Amino acid sequence: MKKRLxxxxxxxxxxxxxxxxxxxxxxxxxxxxxxxxxxxxETETGKDGMARSYLTGEWIDxxxxxxxxxxxxxxxxxxxxPQYGLSQADVLYEAPAEGGITRLMPIFQDYSGLDxxxxxxxxxxxxxxxxMEFDAIYxxxxxxxxxxxxxxxxxxEDLNGLEGAIDSATFYRDKSRKAPHNAFVSTxxxxxxxxxxxxxxxxxxxxxxxxxxxxxxxxxxxxxxGADAAVVQPGYYINNxxxxxxxEDGLYYRFQYxxxxxxxxxxxxxxxxxxLLQYCDYTKLDDAHGYLDVESTGEGTGKxxxxxKVIDVTWKKASxxxxxxxxxxxxxxxxxxxxxxxxxxxxxxxxxxxxIYATEDEFTPPSAK
Numbered sequence: 164m165k166k167r168l169x170x171x172x173x174x175x176x177x178x179x180x181x182x183x184x185x186x187x188x189x190x191x192x193x194x195x196x197x198x199x200x201x202x203x204x205e206t207e208t209g210k211d212g213m214a215r216s217y218l219t220g221e222w223i224d225x226x227x228x229x230x231x232x233x234x235x236x237x238x239x240x241x242x243x244x245p246q247y248g249l250s251q252a253d254v255l256y257e258a259p260a261e262g263g264i265t266r267l268m269p270i271f272q273d274y275s276g277l278d279x280x281x282x283x284x285x286x287x288x289x290x291x292x293x294x295m296e297f298d299a300i301y302x303x304x305x306x307x308x309x310x311x312x313x314x315x316x317x318x319x320e321d322l323n324g325l326e327g328a329i330d331s332a333t334f335y336r337d338k339s340r341k342a343p344h345n346a347f348v349s350t351x352x353x354x355x356x357x358x359x360x361x362x363x364x365x366x367x368x369x370x371x372x373x374x375x376x377x378x379x380x381x382x383x384x385x386x387x388x389g390a391d392a393a394v395v396q397p398g399y400y401i402n403n404x405x406x407x408x409x410x411e412d413g414l415y416y417r418f419q420y421x422x423x424x425x426x427x428x429x430x431x432x433x434x435x436x437x438x439l440l441q442y443c444d445y446t447k448l449d450d451a452h453g454y455l456d457v458e459s460t461g462e463g464t465g466k467x468x469x470x471x472k473v474i475d476v477t478w479k480k481a482s483x484x485x486x487x488x489x490x491x492x493x494x495x496x497x498x499x500x501x502x503x504x505x506x507x508x509x510x511x512x513x514x515x516x517x518x519i520y521a522t523e524d525e526f527t528p529p530s531a532k
Contacts, residue, residue: 246426251277255433261454305325324346392471403420461479
């Protein structure tokens with residue numbers, strides 16, 4: 164009897180289980196359509212795995228777009244030529260140093276694959292402030308005494324060749340060049356220096372960028388109310404640079420020292436989609452060396468040049484940690500065309516040295532004088 168009851172009980176349990184399984188299968192909802200990870204990424208960024216560059220407005224790898232850029236002090240005297248790596252920079256600053264010479268500060272979002280960038284020279288404090296506008300890691304070899312306090316304040320994330328460990332890790336010497344124009348950096352050296360310092364390589368999550376750029380579905384900015392600008396001479400008088408507009412590709416090609424300004428790494432001439440001229444107040448800090456204090460905060464006047472046209476702008480920078488903003492005559496912040504930007508920081512008494520020519524025929528290159 165007990166055996167028969169056990170068999171009946173087992174059969175009942177098996178039937179119940181089968182019925183439950185069938186019921187569960189019958190009631191299972193139809194699978195919903197899901198958005199693939201690639202489609203989600205495309206929805207959020209506009210392109211699969213891509214994001215806008217804060218420096219150019221162009222689409223780049225999303226992980227790269229999150230990285231802090233690096234800004235590097237580059238010598239720009241005749242003795243410092245040729246220069247290496249400048250064509251890969253996204254933004255290039257030029258500003259006066261002592262004695263009428265200028266130095267360059269290329270800002271790189273992507274400095275990968277470069278064996279030689281330089282030659283690297285010493286810091287001037289206003290260059291460091293410009294680097295801070297982009298939250299960039301600032302690379303230099305030494306500094307003028309007036310920059311020491313800022314560099315030691317902890318406000319600037321820098322790689323300084325005067326620090327023995329950084330010199331060994333980041334910099335190397337080109338034996339074919341004479342000091343002080345023989346210090347160079349590379350991709351591996353920069354990465355080693357950043358690791359040694361323990362710097363975070365990603366931009367803060369609340370970083371908003373420096374410039375605003377036109378969108379993909381918008382026409383390029385033409386500055387229809389602006390004057391023609393086929394040739395631009397900013398007014399630096401030692402290297403005497405100028406830019407010539409090429410209507411075929413919409414870029415301004417740079418010249419200095421009476422010839423094309425070339426990147427020795429690539430054999431290509433430097434070219435830019437946008438040019439910003441920024442006039443600044445300044446004072447002379449000493450007579451012995453002629454060091455300058457160029458005011459990077461406050462406000463002033465300038466020019467925006469793109470696509471063969473130029474307009475007047477004003478610039479404002481509220482504090483040392485904020486980016487410089489540029490405004491048109493109506494008080495609206497200007498929008499840049501996507502691409503590389505050249506920023507020429509000019510002393511406020513240099514405006515009379517600026518020359519902008521409507522046509523290339525009106526211009527006589529310095530080499531032809």
